[in-house]
Amino acid sequence: MITLPDNLKRPFADHLLAVADDKLMLGHRNSDWTGLAPILEEDIAFSSLAQDEMAHAQALYQLIAGLIGTSADALAFGRESEAFRCAAIVEAPDEFDWATAICRQFYCDHFDRLRLRRLARSSYKPLADLANRLAAEEQIHVEHVDSWIQRLGRGTDESRQRMQRSLDALAAIAPSLFEPIEHEHELVAADVYPRAEKDMFETWRNELEQIANDSSLKLDLHPPSPQAIGGRRGKHTEHLAPLLEEMCEVYRLEPNAAW
């Protein structure tokens, strides 16, 4: 196993924070549906998705905490919004619109699986082992959301139109997942953050297109522009602050409390 040079610890932590922060925010958004999903099975499904994503985030935060000397709780609940590295799409609220929730999940889960498979090739063994395990769990999320894309895309005129509208509305911010993180080059050179096997954006778009085309839906996705939002650099949409306020409310009352 390789040991991580000191000068790479912070950039490596930033890269892993992007993964963990995406999962924490998406998990929090998923948990909104507990008790409110359109059918009982989805109530359970979205609660399970939330549980999965938060468990994934926690395991990653623990790994990061060991690298930079803090705790998983402090990382999840004790940071200001500029210190988060999540992408714009996981911050997007769904206003309890099922089509929006499913389309957000579609863009995010496919990306998450690709990213985890990539990380499973890291020469940093604790990350590779964990990512390998997480990718297997993420597989179930991908299959679940794909089945919803097909069900609603092939459903009625109304369901197809609403799905198309949500896919289009989120297409502008979905590529935020691909915004670059500083010092990726050094981490790739050191082999701790593995090189993507193929162009990740193209792979992602092809995967999504295959499902969408099979569901009478169209996709229009473009790589993120250099003027993109900047979630990976700590520049966030207006939706993150209220989300953090709600999620961290209890922790912030007494940050040193033992649970």
Add this chain to the structure above:
Amino acid sequence: MSAVNMMLRRMIDTQSIMNVLRTIDDPEMPISIVDLGLVDDVRIEPAGDTARVSIDILPTFVGCPALEMIADNITEKVGLLDGVSAVDVRFVYDPPWSVDRITDDGRASLKEHGVTVPESGSRLTVPGHSGGAVELRASAVKCPFCGSDATTLESSFGPTRCRMIYYCQSCRNTFERLKRV
């Protein structure tokens, strides 16, 4: 070292620890943690007249809420063995846990309780999903109660993170199936 201590030392072997582990059930399933395939390694390290025991456990799902209870149960019960001075439980992800690790006894016990397990070496996807085309109804998963193949996937998510829910059209029972990880 007294003769009695020599005897105790000899008694602490992997087998006696595994026998204890076989009495510990998974908190969420009617099956021992050994049959479930959670135990990856048991190491015994002599410490004076006693021994320190390290046990590697493979979590089924990352951050499974039952893990802490499992670790506590192991520490308590293995710690009661004569000659054991300390028990250290570690969670490891290499090798990753898979349903293939569940023993035949474990599979039989789960089936009796209405939980089926994907066959060893079967495809690594949720039944009903084949690449781009999702067929929502096909499953070919046998009902644990009546053995019928006329079953459908009700939900990929169930009462715990590792289980899915199926419905049998022949005997009209719902049953559970472990996720294929």
